[in-house]
Amino acid sequence: MKAEIENKIKAVIIAIPEGYVASYGQVASLAGIPRGHRVVARFLREYTGKEKLPWFRILRADGYLGMAPGSAGFLTQSSHLKEEGILLRGNRVDMKKHQWQPDLDFFLFHPDL
DNA sequence: CATATGACGACAA
DNA sequence: ATTGTCGCCATAT
Numbered sequence: 001m002k003a004e005i006e007n008k009i010k011a012v013i014i015a016i017p018e019g020y021v022a023s024y025g026q027v028a029s030l031a032g033i034p035r036g037h038r039v040v041a042r043f044l045r046e047y048t049g050k051e052k053l054p055w056f057r058i059l060r061a062d063g064y065l066g067m068a069p070g071s072a073g074f075l076t077q078s079s080h081l082k083e084e085g086i087l088l089r090g091n092r093v094d095m096k097k098h099q100w101q102p103d104l105d106f107f108l109f110h111p112d113l
Numbered sequence: 114c115a116t117a118t119g120a121c122g123a124c125a126a
Numbered sequence: 127a128t129t130g131t132c133g134c135c136a137t138a139t
């Protein structure tokens with residue numbers, strides 16, 4: 001993974017406000033990789049646990065979490081989300097309500113993204 | 114260089 | 127709402 005891309009992805013993830021979530025494609029897009037959702041997925045698989053990133057705020061565009069339901073990671077993620085007021089409906093979250101929508105603050109703070 | 118494969122995404126049935 | 131298909135970028139073989 002190119003360090004340049006890697007850092008942008010991190011920057012975007014860190015910028016996600018508490019109580020909100022973002023999709024893989026959304027993060028990729030903001031990081032400068034228009035259709036690189038898979039790159040974000042790969043990145044997360046490598047970095048979960050290694051750094052203090054709010055990786056749990058990243059989920060699929062359809063509301064499902066990325067990992068298999070019931071797996072350790074899935075449980076960890078869902079509990080984190082719950083603490084921020086994001087509850088799961090079935091095995092998915094309500095994207096309409098919780099998906100992060102980057103505002104002016106974000107772009108002013110990250111003019112390079 | 115050619116394929117296969119992912120914590121994905123959009124769209125057609 | 128569910129399922130299948132095809133498209134995506136970066137890596138691994």
